[in-house]
Amino acid sequence: MSHIVVLGAGVIGLSSALRVQAEGHTVTIVARDFPTGSETVDAQSQINYTSPWGGAHNRLVPPTTPSEEREHAMSLRTFDHMRAVQSRQPEAGITFMKGIEYVEAPSEAYSALTEDKALKQLRMEGFRLLPSEELPQGVTWGCEYDTWCVNPMVYCSYLLRRFAILGGKVLKREVRDPREIFHLNFEAGPVDTVINASGNGFGDENMFITRGQTCLVANACPATVTRQNADGSWTFSVPRNFDGGTIIGGTKEPNNWDSKPSLEVRETLLRKFTATYPQILGSEGKFTVMKDIVGRRPTRKGGMRLEAENLDGNKRIIHAYGLGGRGYELSWGVADEVARLLAGPSSSI
Numbered sequence: 001m002s003h004i005v006v007l008g009a010g011v012i013g014l015s016s017a018l019r020v021q022a023e024g025h026t027v028t029i030v031a032r033d034f035p036t037g038s039e040t041v042d043a044q045s046q047i048n049y050t051s052p053w054g055g056a057h058n059r060l061v062p063p064t065t066p067s068e069e070r071e072h073a074m075s076l077r078t079f080d081h082m083r084a085v086q087s088r089q090p091e092a093g094i095t096f097m098k099g100i101e102y103v104e105a106p107s108e109a110y111s112a113l114t115e116d117k118a119l120k121q122l123r124m125e126g127f128r129l130l131p132s133e134e135l136p137q138g139v140t141w142g143c144e145y146d147t148w149c150v151n152p153m154v155y156c157s158y159l160l161r162r163f164a165i166l167g168g169k170v171l172k173r174e175v176r177d178p179r180e181i182f183h184l185n186f187e188a189g190p191v192d193t194v195i196n197a198s199g200n201g202f203g204d205e206n207m208f209i210t211r212g213q214t215c216l217v218a219n220a221c222p223a224t225v226t227r228q229n230a231d232g233s234w235t236f237s238v239p240r241n242f243d244g245g246t247i248i249g250g251t252k253e254p255n256n257w258d259s260k261p262s263l264e265v266r267e268t269l270l271r272k273f274t275a276t277y278p279q280i281l282g283s284e285g286k287f288t289v290m291k292d293i294v295g296r297r298p299t300r301k302g303g304m305r306l307e308a309e310n311l312d313g314n315k316r317i318i319h320a321y322g323l324g325g326r327g328y329e330l331s332w333g334v335a336d337e338v339a340r341l342l343a344g345p346s347s348s349i
């Protein structure tokens, strides 16, 4: 068995580290940012660490292409893993609840979806199409299904603790390139493979960011609710539980590097969500705003990069980055693929 370094301590690096550790390898995580209480993550200096700023919930994306089929399979794998962890370790930060989808102008992928297909083919447990009387004004298609969401920093901290108690080591360090790691000195010895879970990769020209502004409110919400508006904008809630409040979102703005939240956007997000799901206001009839959040989804033209790169001297880098807006929901599918690549024929171990 070998010494593997995972570069990155976001949800992808942490899940991959645990998965590779389970194969019996010695694993070290090297990262600039590690999970910490969400109250103390710095909104400006840690904006490029995406995992604290994610929702994060699991949503149905009806697959219509081979890459969407693959992602759907990864989301199902993650669903099963989340359910197993949640029942074994309720403190891990995972909650199972209903996911509600509202669509104003559904594409065929939605309008042609039958309950039979969703339940049997897509394995969406608890799936039900919503009759028109259950839809908010302006919505023409809706459904609900069983899903999960996490409080991101509670969940990522749990993954890190689990990794450490199973013998994993960590090194807080910024590197310029994954190859630099082969030249660092580790107690565990020389490094055979680096898993590049850096979110954005290093100089990959297909990478870009998708800015997301959301608002964290103290109001409780019993379901994750997502509305796709006819103008292409999104309205959603993601309950965080574990005293984490509820995320009300959110924008999706490719290549917008503005790190400051806009109060005008906050007002729009809250107003649109109230129109969609007025129950959120509770008995007090108002939102209790905790903070505005800006995050940068690490998005990649053509989809995530998940492949092995062989270097001279039997060294390898396994790239696992560019998860965009789906890092949490695909995390255990990605981790499985990382483990498969590690055990693959080009392996030196």
Ligand SMILES: Cc1cc2nc3c(=O)[nH]c(=O)nc-3n(C[C@H](O)[C@H](O)[C@H](O)COP(=O)(O)OP(=O)(O)OC[C@H]3O[C@@H](n4cnc5c(N)ncnc54)[C@H](O)[C@@H]3O)c2cc1C
Residues within 6 Å of the ligand: 007, 008, 009, 010, 011, 012, 013, 030, 031, 032, 033, 034, 048, 049, 050, 051, 052, 053, 054, 055, 056, 057, 058, 173, 174, 175, 176, 177, 197, 198, 199, 200, 211, 212, 213, 214, 238, 249, 250, 294, 295, 296, 297, 298, 321, 322, 323, 324, 325, 326, 327, 328, 329, 330
């Ligand atoms: C507003 C918003 C809402 C979202 N909602 C959801 C959702 O509902 N569901 C969902 O699944 N996803 C959601 N996402 C997306 C999700 O948060 C990301 O896909 C995920 O967090 C990416 O994780 P990652 O581990 O790839 O990257 P990151 O979390 O960015 O982690 C990267 C790691 O690499 C390290 N690193 C990077 N460069 C270096 C370097 N040079 N040297 C050392 N270390 C380095 C960092 O320090 C960090 O530890 C949302 C994102 C946003 C912004």
